[in-house]
Amino acid sequence: MALPKSMRILAAITLCIFFYMVLQIYKAPTELQPPSSPPATKLQEWDHDPQLDPSGEPPEPLRRVEGDNYEPNNRNSARINATILSLVRNEEIEDLLQSMRDLERTWNHKFNYPWTFFNDVPFTEEFKRKTRAATKAEVRYELVPKEHWDIPGWINMDLFHESVSLLEEQKVQYMSKVSYHQMCRWNSGMFSEHPALANIQYYWRVEPKVHFFCDIDYDVFRWMQDHNKTYGFNINIYDSPESVATLWPETQKFMADHKDYIHPNNALEWLEDSTRRPENHQKANGYSTCHFWSNFEIGDLSFWRSKRYRDYFDHLDRAGGFFYERWGDAPVHSVALGLFEDKSKIHWFRDIGYQHIPFFNCPNNPKCSGCEKGRFTDGEKWLNREDCRPLWFKYVGMD
Structure with a gap:
């Protein structure tokens, strides 16, 4: 016997409701995941195993060698x-020749970008002869101006020596080495003002006794320009909180007077995170101490020459923390980038294999050799706790 029309309608409506609810149940997990967040499983992998290091080249376009377009004497070079x-x-x-050999072998023998060396004393003829022999590219030798290197007149040397004694008791490395403080200050704010770099926009910082492991077949500088990137990093770690105890309070003072300098798409959460290393956050007065390890950095000098950065550096310089503490160029650069730059313009060069003792960036990539895939440190396993990349991926992503 056929059901009444009203019963058929009710049954149809009930079935529609049932299928709609089933559909919502299956859709719910993906809708709860914010579209811009990294996949939960990937983040969990990094949280549990900081040695994981995905391979992958940056997105196109990638400018490569075509004929003689990057030959050292080509006046119409693509450089x-x-x-x-x-x-x-x-x-x-x-130690420098080791670094040169590695970078020339893996990258620069194809692109022939010039090398620029800086020293606070004149370079010897032996230094010049050996470095010229290590590359086909142009080599430049520059003297750091005395006024860029000397301890500023406003630094109280009695206070400096008292600070050295205090922080050496807290095991802050290099605290007693005046030249180390001078180096950190120069790398933080003076290098970009050197006349030899006046017409230069991009730089790749290379230090003595580092290693490069991967064949890079594209022009890294042109890639930065093509993709409007300001800064490229390789390793991202925590700092010694005792060495930067007043950096964040001084930064907060500066921010209070320059709110308009703070970029709306900043990385403040990365700088203030207290979840993974609460002891650092506490000792550094609110700063996570996460920073880009600046012994590797590829950057746009325009940022360091900008008014916002010059004002920030001058504020820090007058505060004296380059000498009374041991503010390094790595945390200073990182804090400035995290606050004043669009975080999407900061790029992790995951494809460039690199080592500066004791840390590695060793991609899982067939173009790499000489390092263990995914390796982060050649020291004790506790050093893996120093990896701050999981926080960067959490708040910024894996660009």
């Missing part, structure tokens, strides 16, 4: 206004 630079002493020549 842009960029240089490889290094602050180095004469006695570091053998």
Whole structure:
């Protein structure tokens, strides 16, 4: 017997409601995941195993060698206004040659970007002869101006020596080395003002005794320009909180007076996170101490020359923390980038294999050799706790 029309309608409506609810149940997990967040499983992998290191080249376009377009003497070269630079002493020549050999072998023998060396004393003829022999590219030798290197007149040397004693008791490395403080200050704010870099836009910082492991077959500087990137990093770690105890309070003072300098798409959460290393956050007065390890950095000098950065550096310089504490260029650069730049313009060069003792960036990539895939440190396993990349991926992503 056929059901009444009203019963058929009710049954149809009930079935529609049932299928709609089933559909919502299956859709719910994906809708709860914010579209811009990294996949939960990927984040969990990094949280549990900080040695994981995905491979992958940056997105196109990738400018490569075509014929003689990057030959060293080509007046119409595809090279842009960029240089490889290094602050180095004469006695570091053998360690520097190791770094040069690695970068020339893996990248620069194809692109022939010039090398620019800086020293606070004149380079020896031996240094010049050996470095010229290590590359086909142009080599430049520059003296750091005395006024860029000397301890500023406003630094109280009695207070400096008292600070050295105090922080050495807290095991802050290099605290007693005046030249180390001078180096950190120069790398933080003076290098970009050197006349030799006046017409240069991009730089790749290379230090003595580092290693490069991967064949890079595209012009890294042109990639930065093509994709409007300001800064490229390789390793992202925590700092010694005792060495930067007043950096964040001084930064907060500056921010209070320059609210308009703070970029709306900043990385403040990365700088203030207290979840993974609460002891650092506490000792550094609210700063996570996460920073880009600046012994590797590829950057646009326009940022360091901008008014917002010059004002920030001058504020820090007058505060004296480059000498009374041990503010390094790595946390200073990182804090400035995290606050004043669009975080989408900061790029992780995951494809460039690199080592500066004791940390590695060793991609899982067939173009890499000489390092263990996914390796982060050659030291004790506790050093893996120093990896701050999981926080960067959490708040910014894996660009």
